[in-house]
Amino acid sequence: MYKKFHIKHSYSGIFSEQGGSIGAFQLAHDILAYNHEKGLKIFDKTDIKIVTYKQNGVSVLTEHGTTITGKKIIYCNGFESTEIIKNKFVKLLFTYAIVGERFEDEQSHLNGTLFWNTAEPYMYMRTTDDNRLLIGGEDEDFVNAEKRDSLLNDKSVKLTKYLKKILPDYNFRMDFVWAGTVGETKYGLPYICKHPNFKSAYFVLGFGGNGITFSVTRMELVSKMLKNKKHPLAEYFKFRM
Ligand SMILES: Cc1cc2nc3c(=O)[nH]c(=O)nc-3n(C[C@H](O)[C@H](O)[C@H](O)COP(=O)(O)OP(=O)(O)OC[C@H]3O[C@@H](n4cnc5c(N)ncnc54)[C@H](O)[C@@H]3O)c2cc1C
Incomplete structure (x- = not known):
């Protein structure tokens, strides 16, 4: 490596x-x-x-x-779905990311790379098109948005420290830091399904840390559901509470 x-x-x-x-x-x-x-x-x-x-x-x-x-409503309201569905169907986490200033020295060995380690919680890292390095992770159990934002400084220091440890030759200077909320499900899959308490409604909730990967599946399933047709994968994306 x-x-x-x-x-x-x-x-x-x-x-x-x-x-x-x-x-x-x-x-x-x-x-x-x-x-x-x-x-x-x-x-x-x-x-x-x-x-x-x-x-x-x-x-x-x-x-x-x-x-x-x-005729129908499709809920794509992310973690805020926990405000309307009372069952415990997802574990919410805070997650943090920082991005550095544009680098001017030679870093072409990092171009086009995406890193993801196996720690729990995991860290990820990638370069951007405008020559920056982005690193994220440092997840914590969700409490509320105020608590999440109050940890921004502490988490940015930890992420920077980790980056300097693994990439000591890289002259990283943090430019932005931000936090978000992610949802962890029992099997790591998103929800694309109905809920018995909500008539004429579907839920499309990209939990499980693979929001973009599953978005095509979500589109395919929902268009089948709206036409009252079955999809072979539908079974995997039902609510499990
Ligand atoms: C820091 C971070 C990094 C990530 N990195 C990646 C990655 O590299 N690759 C990847 O695939 N995934 C990544 N994810 C996960 C990805 O962002 C999510 O899986 C995806 O955004 C989930 O999509 P969604 O449509 O279900 O919900 P969201 O994107 O959360 O959208 C929900 C929307 O509903 C709106 N909403 C909520 N309540 C209401 C209401 N009452 N009225 C109107 N609107 C409402 C919200 O404002 C929001 O716009 C990352 C997430 C975070 C936080």
Whole structure:
């Protein structure tokens, strides 16, 4: 590992070409723009406050007092789904990431790499298109958003220290730090399913740490479900409580 990637304090690993990275923000906006052209209506920065389940559909009241009606509702509300589903179906964690300033010295041995160690909680690391290094991990059990944000400084110090240990030749200077919430499920799989307490509703919740990997499966399953068709993988993505 040291010879190829200049990484110290590491053992052997699996080197695979099956991995990829994408700008998630850009991808989301491109998908929305594409579907907007086809007639999708988008209401950004709009919280759903109340959902009324009717015989033949749903009615949604937004924070702005407007009402949206439809035949079905698909909940993609991430960890906030725990506010409406009372069963214990996911373990929430805080997670942290830092990104360095753009490097000017030669780091081409790191280009196009994604690292993921086997620690629990795991650490991950990658370069960005504008020559930065991003490292994340340091997960903690979820308490609340205030607690999560109060740990930002402490976690950024720990991540920087770890980075300097494994990449001592790399002149890392932190530029940004952020925190997020991730959900861990019993089998590491997301949920793509109905819930008995919610009529005309589907849940598409990208838990399990593989949000993007499973997003195509989610799209395939939901389009089958909306057409009342079966999908061979549906069994694996049901709520297990
Ligand atoms: C720091 C970090 C790094 C990650 N890295 C990776 C990675 O490298 N690869 C990967 O595949 N995955 C990664 N993940 C996981 C990935 O981000 C998630 O799996 C994915 O975002 C889950 O998608 P989702 O659509 O289920 O939920 P989310 O992306 O959480 O979206 C839920 C949305 O619902 C909205 N919402 C909630 N309640 C309401 C309401 N009442 N009204 C209106 N809107 C509401 C929220 O504002 C939010 O926009 C990472 C996560 C974090 C935090």
